[in-house]
Amino acid sequence: MTSPAARTDAIALLARYYAAFNARHWDGMLECLSEDVAHDINQGERVTGKAAFAKFLGHMERCYKERLEDIVLMASEDGTRAAAEFVVHGEYLATDEGLPEANGQTYVLPAGAFLAIEGGKISRLTMYYNLADWTTQVVGE
Secondary structure, rough: OOOOOOHHHHHHHHHHHHHHHHOOOHHHHHOEEEEEEEEEOOOOOEEHHHHHHHHHHHHHHHHEEEEEEEEEEEEEEOOEEEEEEEEEEEEEOOOOOOOEEEEEEEEEEEEEEEEEEEEHHHHHHHHEEOHHHHHHHOOOO
C-alpha cells in the first residue's frame, strides 16, 4: 500500500507509542506492538515477542525514569518503515547490571529508533543511543 494515508497512519502509530512512553503507560505501548515484535536493544541482543518486551519495560521502570522531548517522527511512503529521533531526559534510579552505580544521576541524551510496521503494528524496534556519552554523564568527570 503506497499512499499518503499509509505514511500518516505509520506516524500516528508512532505518536501513540511515544505518547504512551512519556505517560509511562506500558500497556499503551504494548498495544502498538505486534505479538512477535523484534526488539533490538541498544548495544545488546535482539529479543522477540510482547512478553519479552514487557519484561524489558519492567526492568527499565525499575532502573530509569525517562521522558522523551523534541520527538521527530518519519515514515516511508508505504508506511512499512519508520524512524524516530528524540532527546532522552532521564534519571538513573537503580543500578543496572554491568553499568555504573546508580544514585539518582540525571542525563540528557540524543537517541533514535528505527522501526518496521506490519498490519498497523510495530513489528521491529531497533534503538540507538551513545552508551559512552550516557556513562560519562552518570559517572561524571
